[in-house]
Amino acid sequence: MKTDQLTEILGYTPGHNQKLEFLKQVKETGKSIQDVASNYQLPELFIKDSAGLIEFKGERMTPEQFKEKHPFIKFVTISTKK
Numbered sequence: 001m002k003t004d005q006l007t008e009i010l011g012y013t014p015g016h017n018q019k020l021e022f023l024k025q026v027k028e029t030g031k032s033i034q035d036v037a038s039n040y041q042l043p044e045l046f047i048k049d050s051a052g053l054i055e056f057k058g059e060r061m062t063p064e065q066f067k068e069k070h071p072f073i074k075f076v077t078i079s080t081k082k
Helices: 003-010 016-029 033-038 063-069
Strands: 044-047 054-056 059-061 075-078
Touching (some): 003 033, 063 075
């Protein structure tokens, strides 16, 4: 896995020691590196629009579509009601 892919999951660029820790956990648990890295990420924050959609990197989608397309990224949505 490339560092930029880990950066997308984590929300920050992991250092050398953290990458080694991820690999150690992959070996110990048998989980994918994406699963291991997702335990260290800060969630993305989204505000739903009036149609219940969120926007990520210029693409509007439902929270369910986001989960399907980005299974290793945690997120929080905020709904506003008037």
